[in-house]
Amino acid sequence: MTETFSLAIIGFLSGLVVLMVVTTTAFIKLSIVFFIIRNALGLQQVPSNLILQTFATVLAIYISMPVFHSIYEVFKEAGEPTSIEAWVDVMQKASAPVQEFISRNTGEEHKEYFQSVTAKIWKDSAFTTTKEDLVILVPAFIITEMSRAFEIGFLLYLPFVAIDLVLTIILMAMGMMMVPPTILSVPFKLLLFIMIGGWTKLIQGLVLTYSV
Numbered sequence: 389m390t391e392t393f394s395l396a397i398i399g400f401l402s403g404l405v406v407l408m409v410v411t412t413t414a415f416i417k418l419s420i421v422f423f424i425i426r427n428a429l430g431l432q433q434v435p436s437n438l439i440l441q442t443f444a445t446v447l448a449i450y451i452s453m454p455v456f457h458s459i460y461e462v463f464k465e466a467g468e469p470t471s472i473e474a475w476v477d478v479m480q481k482a483s484a485p486v487q488e489f490i491s492r493n494t495g496e497e498h499k500e501y502f503q504s505v506t507a508k509i510w511k512d513s514a515f516t517t518t519k520e521d522l523v524i525l526v527p528a529f530i531i532t533e534m535s536r537a538f539e540i541g542f543l544l545y546l547p548f549v550a551i552d553l554v555l556t557i558i559l560m561a562m563g564m565m566m567v568p569p570t571i572l573s574v575p576f577k578l579l580l581f582i583m584i585g586g587w588t589k590l591i592q593g594l595v596l597t598y599s600v
Contacts, residue, residue, distance in 0.1 A: 409445065411526055412486055413452045417537040418444035418594060424541030425590065428548040429581060430574040447591065451598050458485035487522055490529045493598060498528035498535075536597070544590075548577050 409415060422440040435443075449456070462482045491499075499519040506517055506524060517524050555573045580586075 408486075409448065411530060412490055413448035414533070414594070414598060415444050415448040416530060417533040417540075417597075418447050420534065420537035421540050421544070421590070421594060424537075425544055425586075428541075428545045429577045430548075447595065451595060452489065455485045455489050483522065487520065487525060490522075490525045491520055493532065494525060494529045495532045495535075498531045499524060502528045540594075547580075548573075551576055551580070 419441055422444055426435065426440065459482045462478065462485075502524045503517065503519050510517075519525075552573050555576065559572070
């Protein structure tokens with residue numbers, strides 16, 4: 389019984405860690421942009437979903453390393469709390485770096501939106517919140533990251549759409565309407581992406597969005 393309970397706790401904590409990595413790091417924006425760029429290149433399964441998600445996870449952890457280090461320092465200084473109150477205090481201090489990172493990278497309009505919605509749906513509750521509480525920041529951060537990811541994806545898509553249009557016009561002018569444009573456009577897209585150092589510039593641009 390004890391072993392089963394311990395395994396359940398471990399499983400719960402593991403799931404909680406995964407949830408935190410997905411919702412409080414750069415994972416959402418990175419993964420969306422990676423999938424958009426793959427589609428823009430005209431590739432279906434290369435790189436695979438597993439590779440893109442793993443790469444997004446690694447970069448998300450890399451970007452959040454200062455936050456993780458701050459959390460580690462909090463637990464290191466706290467030692468072994470001996471009471472529930474001490475544990476609560478430690479958790480509050482440990483959440484501060486996460487809260488600061490999320491707040492810095494969340495749009496004010498999204499904070500205000502979720503705060504106003506919260507005031508309406510919880511109006512009969514004694515529970516009160518501010519724009520800087522995690523219960524407001526986390527959903528606002530997710531919406532902000534998704535919005536910015538699609539903005540970046542739109543800008544990335546445009547040059548590849550232009551290549552598709554040009555090649556389609558050329559094929560039609562040559563009377564080769566039956567030839568799928570993707571047969572020629574994919575190699576041209578890959579060549580362009582390689583020549584400009586696409587992955588390097590893409591990763592550099594995404595990582596630097598969190599440097600401010």
